[in-house]
Amino acid sequence: MSTYRQGRSLGDRLLLVAVVALAVIWIAPIVWVVGLSFKPNDVLMRTTGGILFPPFTTKNYADILAASQVFAWMLNSTIVAVGQTVLTLIIASLAGYGFARTNFPGRSALFVVVLAALAVPEQAIIVPLHTMFAAVDLHNTFVALIAPRLAFPFGVLLMTQYFRAIPPEIEEAALLDRASRLKVFWRIVLPLSIPAQATLGTYTFLHAWNEYFWPLVSATKPAMYTLTVGLASMQTNFAQTEGIGFLMAQAVFAGLPVLILYLFFQRHIVSAVAGGPVK
Amino acid sequence: MLRRALMPLAGAALGALFATQAMAQAKTEITFARFFGACEGDYGTSQEVEKARGECGVMTTLVNLFNATNKDNIVVKPQIIEWGPYYQQLNARIAAKDIPAVAVMHTSQIGDYVRYVEDLDGAFKEAGIDAGDFTPNARTGVTVGGKIYAMPWDTHSWLWHFNVGLFKQAGLVDANGQPLVPKTVDEMLAHAKQMKEKTGKPYIIQATSGAGDFANGGRGFYSWLYDQGGSIFPNGFDKADFKTPEALNAFGVFEKLAKGDYITKGLDGSGGIGGFLNGIGAVYITGTWRIDDFLAASAKPGGALSEGYTTRVFPNLFKQQAVWTDNHSWVLPKGGTTPATRKAALTFMKFLWDHNFDWARGGGHLPARQSLMADYAKLPQRQFVVDIPSFGKALPHDVRRQFGFQNMIGEEVSNIINAGKTAAAAADAAQERSVALLRGR
DSSP states (O other): OHHHHHTOOHHHHHHHHHHHHHHHHHHHHHHHHHHHHTSOHHHHHHOSOOTTSSOOOSHHHHHHHHSTTHHHHHHHHHHHHHHHHHHHHHHHHHHHHHHHHOOOTTHHHHHHHHHHGGGSOHHHHHHHHHHHHHHTTOTTSHHHHHGGGSOOHHHHHHHHHHHHHSOHHHHHHHHHTTOOHHHHIIIIIHHHTHHHHHHHHHHHHHHHHHOOHHHHHHOOSGGGOOHHHHHHHTSOTTHHHHOHHHHHHHHHHHHHHHHHHHHHHHHHHHHHHHTSOOO | OHHHHHHHHHHHHHHHHHHHHHHHHHOEEEEEEEOSOOOHHHHSSOOOGGGOOHHHHHHHHHHHHHHHHOTTOEEEEEEEOOSTTHHHHHHHHHHTTOOOSEEEEEHHHHHHHTTTBOOOHHHHHHHTOOGGGBOHHHHHHHEETTEEOSEEOOBEEEEEEEEHHHHHHTTOBOTTSOBOOOSSHHHHHHHHHHHHHHHSSOSEEOOOSSGGGHHHHHHHHHHHHHHTTOOSOTTOTTSOOOOSHHHHHHHHHHHHHHHTTOBOOSOOHHHHHHHHHTTSSSEEEEEGGGHHHHHHHHTSTTSTTTTOEEEEEOOOOSSSOOEEEEOEEEEOBTTSOOHHHHHHHHHHHHHHHHTHHHHHHHHOSBOSBGGGHHHHHTSTTGGGTTTHHHHEEOOOTTSOOHHHHHHHHHHHHHHHHHHOOOHHHHHHHHHHHHHHHHTTO
16 A cells, blocks of 8 residues: 555646545535534524524524424335335336347337437426326326336446447357346346446435425325425525525435435446446 | 233233233324424424424424324324425326325315315314414415415515615615615616616526526516506406516516616525525515525624614515415315214314414414414514515415426516517517416416
């Protein structure tokens, strides 16, 4: 290690300094948010500077925990995020494997249709989606919160590309040994795709956890609120001026589970952001 | 032996269980959709309405009190949603037939919802709510086509809040030490110039940069437009006209303030209110709901407002006093009640009606009841705003998407203040953008 340090070029050192500087710049607003969350709201009405100096308070967090349903909202978010993640992984993996490895009439056309769905903005389908779930009386259920997001074209694309990158010879050997296609998928291909599954799973979980608009219009009963909708419902009409500390505490509170998830899956998230699955 | 001893106990327990279930079944639950936030930490179980402060505090306490004291076994179940997307969610609920029994609604929105809410003329008589006690402003707000569609809850309006210390420093006070309120545009500009010369500070603080701040510019524009007797719909509601002399004048006031550097630039709501509390400018433009916050700040020694705070109605710089107003109100959405829950909903509305003064005192708005105005005027600073319901004005209910218009106009006002756009260019842009807002009405 010390040899490596001694061997660093000036360019490496400058790069390191730049990275550290950028990291500090990036983390400063987060530190500021955490700092503000421990300040009294009436103090923040006057100024949002001086987060390092007293007075401090834990009241903003106490107010969140005082909401009788806050843990129910957290549980709802967990059910939705986990459910959506697991089902998305199953569907995207099966679909991706189908597109990558099997031949059936219209495969290319169907793949194009799936890819075309990437270009459809959520706002364009929200009204028919809402009407559809209203027609079958499914609003205010976990089915309504989870199901619309399972058609996830990016996931299918990601898994298709990943499966295509796996050498077919590995599967051919198993097929020659008379293994069924499903067995090959389950025993050989799926374990090889775990890095891609982790990337897709992390991405899906984060998206589901942070989602606001669909839960807002679908889960209208407080008992069915997700954490994002529930926390937002607690904000007063003038929260941005008279309740800044409370807003910041909400941001920290909602972000904590995701932060914990990040600590576990850091490698895969970084890989996802970098644009490719971990190999 | 043991079985014999336990039998009567088991019987009693079963009896108690059935009795409890029967009582629970007799309860009538009504859903109550509203914004104003949730504050269980401070008011979760409180029933002391007189001690409640802020919209959230008063609303939460009133529901607690009603649930605890009503004789009809009615249970109000609040369904609280964030203010910003409240109407989007209400639309979705109406479409999905998941309709609340009682819902809060700005009267500026009632025109959009008139097909979806009950006409309440008969219901008020049934519930004992005296519509004759509505203030003129509240009555106009809840009436569409001669029928009443909501129970008015308040009037809220647009004010100038004064840092009296800075006005004294600038020599802009009368013999009683009260700030001089301009009566014309030229007089205002002269005051602003004097303020800047004597204190080095801008005359006006206005939040103009956050997404939630655009309403501010819209409300100021409307107020100065109405002061001239103007309208953005002089020729019917199918086409807006932002190029009337009155509309150009209203935009023009902001242009003159911006050109003289008499108004703050680039502040959001938080920066604006913090700026006023720290004395960065002399007048803060915001609503009736801020009076108590500023009174509390002025009571603290050593603060920027410690030399005095007062408020006045948004000043008339033209020919007649008028000012933008809106109202919170309560509606019964169609399909949200059964005959039993409808009766319960009306009982709850009557309870709210009886507590309208608590809302005005703690929530920071003007009452909707004329009979409460004398008492309201006795609250600190309220003598300066108590007449608003007699001259306050809003867009007619025929105008759809009123929040859309308010925000669009506010964005143009922000463009004038922050980006140096001319009044004429802002009027052109507003004219063009109004077409999209009116499309499909």
